[in-house]
Amino acid sequence: MHKWLLDLMACPDCSSDVPLRAGEGAWKGNELDEGTLSCESCGKSWPVRDGIPRFIPELGDYAPGFGFQWLRWRHTQIDRLNGTSLTEDRLLTDTKWDRDWIAGKLIFDGGAGAGRFSDVLAGLGAKVVSLDMSVAIDACHETTRVHGDLVQCIQGSIYAIPLRSNAFDAVHCAGVIQHTPDPERTILSMPRLLKPNGRLGYNFYELTWSRRLQLIRAGLRMFTPHMSQPALLRLCRIMVAPLFPLSRIVSRIRFVRFGLRFLPISASHQPELSREAQYEWTLLDTFDWYNPRYDQPQRHTRVAELLQQADFTEVESSHGIARAKKKNKRQNWSG
Numbered sequence: 001m002h003k004w005l006l007d008l009m010a011c012p013d014c015s016s017d018v019p020l021r022a023g024e025g026a027w028k029g030n031e032l033d034e035g036t037l038s039c040e041s042c043g044k045s046w047p048v049r050d051g052i053p054r055f056i057p058e059l060g061d062y063a064p065g066f067g068f069q070w071l072r073w074r075h076t077q078i079d080r081l082n083g084t085s086l087t088e089d090r091l092l093t094d095t096k097w098d099r100d101w102i103a104g105k106l107i108f109d110g111g112a113g114a115g116r117f118s119d120v121l122a123g124l125g126a127k128v129v130s131l132d133m134s135v136a137i138d139a140c141h142e143t144t145r146v147h148g149d150l151v152q153c154i155q156g157s158i159y160a161i162p163l164r165s166n167a168f169d170a171v172h173c174a175g176v177i178q179h180t181p182d183p184e185r186t187i188l189s190m191p192r193l194l195k196p197n198g199r200l201g202y203n204f205y206e207l208t209w210s211r212r213l214q215l216i217r218a219g220l221r222m223f224t225p226h227m228s229q230p231a232l233l234r235l236c237r238i239m240v241a242p243l244f245p246l247s248r249i250v251s252r253i254r255f256v257r258f259g260l261r262f263l264p265i266s267a268s269h270q271p272e273l274s275r276e277a278q279y280e281w282t283l284l285d286t287f288d289w290y291n292p293r294y295d296q297p298q299r300h301t302r303v304a305e306l307l308q309q310a311d312f313t314e315v316e317s318s319h320g321i322a323r324a325k326k327k328n329k330r331q332n333w334s335g
């Protein structure tokens, strides 16, 4: 971890104003690879290992499968490594943040996974703090090292973020909210990080009628989150192998492609990707569908309502997306 991250950190158990101190541990210049962080107020301490400060999540790590997933597919969705701009396009479309606006900003990426968005943000010149509860954060750290000290990683929970309030220009959180035990609490846990006028971009699974009709998937999900990750991966391979060629054909047929969501795999057929890459994304997305313990899609109208109540302005939402701007007044955030 770099010194600039320590300057932003605060005790997750006291209040967001109590700074953390680096105790034992050797700084190499501005970097601390192994050591301890502690809070002088409550006396708690946390380790820094492999350059990542590690905070034991309040709820325990309920997402070990995500660690398995993102260590296995650590490079698959990284634009810089797969030669596409799929992640960058999605980020810019979903958030409506300008490339020029992003450059030089301080951005929090909540539930960063393998770091596909953190990597793009740093590539566009932002300083990024990436946080993830699982060991996915190690994949994120390794992948984003190429940006020097622009990306700093923390292993910790969105429910106890060890960072100061009113410090960030933007908060980004994609694909996480529905996988947490209390999505509304998750939605309201991150706004306190923003400076006045700071921008927020959320991406989540939308609750739709077609989701309710995905009966095979729902049936399988009754037991897949309880399987070991290698066993689940084997099951996903068994389903993807025969269904991928079918879904590839169906994906090219207008109107009929709607039916893809009723297959028990999460087909991914972006034309920018080679056939092999489409297969790997499909396997990853299928695993991602069946693995998480929590799967609680949200209505974007409700997410927008919560943000409005949390004193955001310019709140916009659409299918699976919400963005907003924090009002220009300082206040205490309880979330």
Ligand SMILES: C[S@@+](CC[C@H](N)C(=O)[O-])C[C@H]1O[C@@H](n2cnc3c(N)ncnc32)[C@H](O)[C@@H]1O
Residues within 6 Å of the ligand: 063, 066, 067, 070, 110, 111, 112, 113, 114, 115, 116, 117, 131, 132, 133, 134, 136, 156, 157, 158, 159, 173, 174, 175, 176, 179, 180, 288
């Ligand atoms: C589907 S992945 C999305 C990763 C990344 N944002 C992306 O779009 O590729 C969801 C991630 O959220 C993380 N996660 C779930 N609950 C979390 C929490 N309470 N705090 C921090 N991370 C969490 C998981 O470990 C996982 O890496």
Ligand SMILES: [Zn+2]
Residues within 6 Å of the ligand: 011, 012, 013, 014, 015, 018, 039, 040, 041, 042, 043, 044
């Ligand atoms: Zn403390």
